[in-house]
Amino acid sequence: MRRYRIDLSYDGSAFFGFQVQPNQASVQASIELVLCRLNKDRKVKLVGCGRTDTGVHAKHFVAHFEVHWEEDLEKIRFKLNKMLPNTIAIHHLSTCPDDFHARFSAKKRSYQYYIHQEKNPFKTGYSYHFPYPLNLEKMNQAAQFLIGKHDFSSFSKTRTQVSNNFCEVHEAFWKKENEQYVFTIGANRFLRNMVRAIVGTLLLVGEEKIDPQDLLKIIAAKNRQEAAFSVPPQGLFLWKVHY
């Protein structure tokens, strides 16, 4: 048995998140099924770099698993892509050290959130249609308050099973790109629903309904009710996982 790493991407709209869910389509279950077929029908356990919520996309996702394969890896990758649905693509398949762990070895993850303002049928699945004026400068002022190590309870789904809500945010900024607003955030870890709750709150700043400085109060409150609604999942991409 050897340990293998895959770097992949998937369209989240086809799945109830990455992780196996009873009676629901998941990325993990789809890939485990194909790995099992390519492993003489012996079960293979896939370990992902994290979870993504229902409907959230992954531009870059990493997972590991253990199998015994003799064949050329490029050939196996070709087979995997042929057998997997259109909504999942394996970009790299490689062997990795036995102590490589897709989740615990990851040092940093980054997400991007896309917003378009003019109705566009071709962006619908990959961007949030938000037609109201936005103040980019104020959104960026507010985003700066996220940087550093903070308790992000105000932006976390309540009743999750994590031991603490501290995350260290390395970068958080907006830019305008081809008529879309794009928010990038990088951190050592993320809480459930965190990026979408942050984006919803920054949109309130962008609409000038709250001030950039209000972010400080919202973070300090450690209370989900202080932050804004979560924006929908189709605009969110897990963008890059760093090791």
Added chain:
Amino acid sequence: MRRYRIDLSYDGSAFFGFQVQPNQASVQASIELVLCRLNKDRKVKLVGCGRTDTGVHAKHFVAHFEVHWEEDLEKIRFKLNKMLPNTIAIHHLSTCPDDFHARFSAKKRSYQYYIHQEKNPFKTGYSYHFPYPLNLEKMNQAAQFLIGKHDFSSFSKTRTQVSNNFCEVHEAFWKKENEQYVFTIGANRFLRNMVRAIVGTLLLVGEEKIDPQDLLKIIAAKNRQEAAFSVPPQGLFLWKVHY
């Protein structure tokens, strides 16, 4: 009653083409339903610049209709977009002369066809995944033979109701753009299935299974069986209608 023109776009994967079909979703039926609601429930007939086949997208499509409206046009356009599904967007609404006809006044139409070579879940709906090597130069040599006025029967669905199969092609070329092959073709008119049959044939040239010069023989044959299979609709966009 005044005549109005709309410039719109739609995601073809949601529809059985532009034109009303019995018991099927069509772009025309979706828009006529909304226009009727905004016309005191009196029926409105929408005339499009052409038909598109099931699954084919329109980046730019033009239609006209007649109603009696008093309200500000920007407000009506806003309402139309709110009432229409995400898959249809009205980009412009304007009055037009009574002799403007979306179909007969159009002088030129252009289409684009997109191909990607590496599996990509985010391109799946808007591009054809074709993983085999392509010779761009030869595809462009072959495309040049399409230019001019020819009988395009070899690239038309058989048993259509048009009186003749002559089309005047103004431009036809391939380019590589962000890891995609993009084919552009502009003509005064197009036959049913024509662009997809042409692209299928040019891919045979790109794969070096036939020579660029073979295009001349295929055109001259005026026989659909001489050309190649049609590529799937999700890569095809009606790109621009010129008046």
